[in-house]
Amino acid sequence: MQINPSPTPTAQAPAGPATDTRETLIEVRDLKVEFNIRGGVVKAVDGLTFDIKRGQTVGIIGESGCGKSVTARAILRMIPKPGKITGGNILYHRRRRLAGHQTAPAETNVIDLTTVDPDGETIRQIRGGEIAMIFQEPMSSLTPVYTAGTHINEAVTLHRLLPVKTLGDQMADKIMQYRHVTREEARDIAVQMLRRVGIPKPEQRVDSYPHQLSGGQRQRVMIAIALSTEPAMLIADEPTTALDVSIEAQILDIMRDLQRTANMAIMFITHNLGVIASMADEIVVMYMGKQVERAGVVDLFYNPKHPYTKALLQSVPKLGPKTGQRLASIEGMVPDPLHLPTGCVFHPRCPAFMPGKCDQIVPRWAEAAPNHWARCLLYEE
Amino acid sequence: MVNYLIRRVGYALIMVVLVSFVSFAIIELPPGDFLTQKVEQLRARGDRSAEQQVETLRLRYGLDKPFLERYFNWASNFLRGDFGESFEFERPVSEILGARLGYTVILAIATTVLTWALAIPLGVYSAVKQYSPGDQAISVVSFIGLGMPGFLLALIIMYFAIIVFNLEVTGLFSPEFQDAPWSFAKVMDLLGHLWIPALISAVTGIGGLVRIMRGNLLDTLGQPFVEAARARGLKNRTVTWKHAVRIAINPLITILGSDVFPSIIVGSSLVAIVLNLPTIGPVFVDSLRKLDMYLAGTCIVFLTIMLLVGNLVADLLLAWVDPRIRLE
Numbered sequence: 001m002q003i004n005p006s007p008t009p010t011a012q013a014p015a016g017p018a019t020d021t022r023e024t025l026i027e028v029r030d031l032k033v034e035f036n037i038r039g040g041v042v043k044a045v046d047g048l049t050f051d052i053k054r055g056q057t058v059g060i061i062g063e064s065g066c067g068k069s070v071t072a073r074a075i076l077r078m079i080p081k082p083g084k085i086t087g088g089n090i091l092y093h094r095r096r097r098l099a100g101h102q103t104a105p106a107e108t109n110v111i112d113l114t115t116v117d118p119d120g121e122t123i124r125q126i127r128g129g130e131i132a133m134i135f136q137e138p139m140s141s142l143t144p145v146y147t148a149g150t151h152i153n154e155a156v157t158l159h160r161l162l163p164v165k166t167l168g169d170q171m172a173d174k175i176m177q178y179r180h181v182t183r184e185e186a187r188d189i190a191v192q193m194l195r196r197v198g199i200p201k202p203e204q205r206v207d208s209y210p211h212q213l214s215g216g217q218r219q220r221v222m223i224a225i226a227l228s229t230e231p232a233m234l235i236a237d238e239p240t241t242a243l244d245v246s247i248e249a250q251i252l253d254i255m256r257d258l259q260r261t262a263n264m265a266i267m268f269i270t271h272n273l274g275v276i277a278s279m280a281d282e283i284v285v286m287y288m289g290k291q292v293e294r295a296g297v298v299d300l301f302y303n304p305k306h307p308y309t310k311a312l313l314q315s316v317p318k319l320g321p322k323t324g325q326r327l328a329s330i331e332g333m334v335p336d337p338l339h340l341p342t343g344c345v346f347h348p349r350c351p352a353f354m355p356g357k358c359d360q361i362v363p364r365w366a367e368a369a370p371n372h373w374a375r376c377l378l379y380e381e
Numbered sequence: 382m383v384n385y386l387i388r389r390v391g392y393a394l395i396m397v398v399l400v401s402f403v404s405f406a407i408i409e410l411p412p413g414d415f416l417t418q419k420v421e422q423l424r425a426r427g428d429r430s431a432e433q434q435v436e437t438l439r440l441r442y443g444l445d446k447p448f449l450e451r452y453f454n455w456a457s458n459f460l461r462g463d464f465g466e467s468f469e470f471e472r473p474v475s476e477i478l479g480a481r482l483g484y485t486v487i488l489a490i491a492t493t494v495l496t497w498a499l500a501i502p503l504g505v506y507s508a509v510k511q512y513s514p515g516d517q518a519i520s521v522v523s524f525i526g527l528g529m530p531g532f533l534l535a536l537i538i539m540y541f542a543i544i545v546f547n548l549e550v551t552g553l554f555s556p557e558f559q560d561a562p563w564s565f566a567k568v569m570d571l572l573g574h575l576w577i578p579a580l581i582s583a584v585t586g587i588g589g590l591v592r593i594m595r596g597n598l599l600d601t602l603g604q605p606f607v608e609a610a611r612a613r614g615l616k617n618r619t620v621t622w623k624h625a626v627r628i629a630i631n632p633l634i635t636i637l638g639s640d641v642f643p644s645i646i647v648g649s650s651l652v653a654i655v656l657n658l659p660t661i662g663p664v665f666v667d668s669l670r671k672l673d674m675y676l677a678g679t680c681i682v683f684l685t686i687m688l689l690v691g692n693l694v695a696d697l698l699l700a701w702v703d704p705r706i707r708l709e
């Protein structure tokens with residue numbers, strides 16, 4: 001664990017849209033993740049840079065296999081086996097509550113998550129407690145032999161802290177003291193959370209086993225687990241991909257609702273453009289492990305810069321929060337991750353391909369318009 | 382759940398009746414069976430007492446009655462605890478099997494417990510530390526255990542125990558307790574002797590079970606709910622045991638009933654012969670060889686009941702640990 005009182009790396013690389021005045025929560029800087037597999041090295045994430053502010057929703061979008069899930073898992077230090085973080089930083093501006101200690105709310109430490117022990121105490125406090133995650137497979141994300149309540153209790157007893165009343169609000173800077181929850185409180189919280197995510201009869205459902213719940217209900221339970229600890233950020237990795245459209249809309253409504261009341265940041269991963277438009281403030285577009293464009297949501301949809309983003313948008317006939325359009329495939333084949341094209345990795349599929357240039361020069365990450373970044377030779381010089 | 386229980390017990394009872402029927406057919410099957418031979422011998426002697434004995438046998442076993450009637454006769458006697466007579470020993474079967482039955486059950490339970498107590502931690506270690514030297518060592522040893530017949534292992538362990546460690550490995554009691562009445566000291570003596578045959582009978586089963594546990598756990602560790610549990614901030618040990626092993630172990634419970642327990646009963650018969658243990662196994666094998674059919678038939682019925690009870694216990698255990706079955 002590394003604590004920088006003055007987070008220097010922040011100053012090095014401009015993170016993009018700076019109009020947002022909210023405090024920074026996560027700074028991903030030039031992140032690189034590689035899988036050393038038989039046959040070579042796959043650069044699953046290659047030089048990713050973006051910020052997430054407190055309370056902000058950042059969408060990560062791209063075709064399947066472009067490195068979205070790996071990015072999410074890198075933040076929680078849960079990259080599967082042959083994978084390794086080989087470069088960059090993930091700076092987490094940590095604001096903790098501690099049981100039994102008096103904590104002023106503004107105390108923030110910066111930790112570089114790429115350097116913490118992936119099995120250690122620090123990351124375990126962060127996982128589930130400060131950064132929670134929900135997954136693509138609601139059908140199998142709950143352990144079949146435990147009830148919904150058991151799952152929530154597990155998270156709550158580990159992470160949830162309640163303010164101790166006696167210290168009170170009379171102090172000027174609201175120094176608070178916290179304690180862990182008791183068993184009975186954990187169960188109350190479980191019921192209350194199930195009610196908040198819209199599960200009917202939560203007092204009974206709290207004792208239901210996963211096989212007694214529908215897919216939509218299971219994903220609601222996953223959200224209830226994730227939010228029961230009041231995390232600073234929720235990572236949602238394609239949370240509605242496995243659900244049908246009407247349930248998807250309900251789940252998204254719940255997430256938006258809860259986010260508003262809890263001032264929680266969301267990193268929303270999807271390949272569904274319709275979903276992302278209705279959820280995110282800012283969008284990062286990825287292609288073959290590389291970030292190809294980043295902009296505010298309106299900017300990106302009305303004025304896309306990168307040919308890949310344009311192709312993605314053209315493949316969707318109509319936009320809107322309820323259309324539920326899947327990311328239709330765009331022309332050309334996704335290249336073999338072991339043998340990436342030279343120059344710009346998108347050049348074999350790019351409609352704006354410039355021979356002799358795009359296949360030779362690697363485009364840099366550059367500001368194509370104010371607060372609008374792209375990695376494309378069209379916007380260099 | 383209650384329905385399920387009733388159904389399972391019902392099936393088990395039907396099974397016992399079927400097996401007893403088949404056993405009885407087997408008892409009567411051999412052309413040169415003990416009873417026919419005996420009657421012929423007695424007839425050949427031709428004297429009065431011999432005639433009387435033939436008459437007693439005829440009445441007792443209903444020799445001139447039809448097959449079904451003889452079966453019902455045998456079965457109803459069986460229920461009353463009269464299992465017929467051993468021709469070989471000329472004593473009631475119940476007297477010969479009496480204590481052996483208890484030891485057989487004790488040995489089977491001890492073997493099962495030992496099999497699990499060793500196989501599960503080894504399998505879990507193997508899976509969690511996949512491809513580590515420890516995993517590879519466990520794999521090699523369990524393949525050897527899988528391939529080696531139990532009696533051979535029994536001989537090898539006997540050799541080492543007697544020659545190298547100077548231990549007493551045969552029998553279940555020290556000589557001074559052999560005929561002593563039950564006491565705390567005798568129980569301790571039994572436990573002190575029990576672990577060696579239990580270990581030997583367990584070894585062959587452990588090999589297979591370690592492999593199955595390892596494979597199941599590797600599968601389970603790749604499941605989304607394991608990743609989700611880790612993402613909740615649980616310790617690796619909690620994730621492994623509470624979320625992965627807890628699920629990976631369920632198929633093993635089924636295997637316990639359908640595979641492990643039967644092979645323990647068969648395997649421990651061989652081990653019991655080698656180690657001269659007072660269990661059903663050696664008597665059963667001997668009775669088959671000598672066509673001592675009432676003794677053999679009774680052994681078959683009791684071994685079947687043990688198997689069915691083992692199966693039933695495994696099924697109930699599975700229902701108890703797995704809500705998907707319990708709440709079906």
Ligand SMILES: Nc1ncnc2c1ncn2[C@@H]1O[C@H](COP(=O)(O)OP(=O)(O)O)[C@@H](O)[C@H]1O
Nearest residue numbers: 035042044064065066067068069070071080337
């Ligand atoms: N467990 C793994 N082993 C080897 N390579 C992997 C593994 N997980 C991911 N990768 C590589 O990382 C790339 C990105 O994967 P991922 O982040 O899961 O994509 P997605 O954007 O669909 O979530 C994949 O194309 C694959 O090459």
Ligand code: SF4
Nearest residue numbers: 344347350358376377
């Ligand atoms: S650099 Fe060239 S090939 Fe790559 S996206 Fe831009 S125009 Fe297309």
Ligand SMILES: [Mg+2]
Nearest residue numbers: 068069070237
């Ligand atoms: Mg993914």
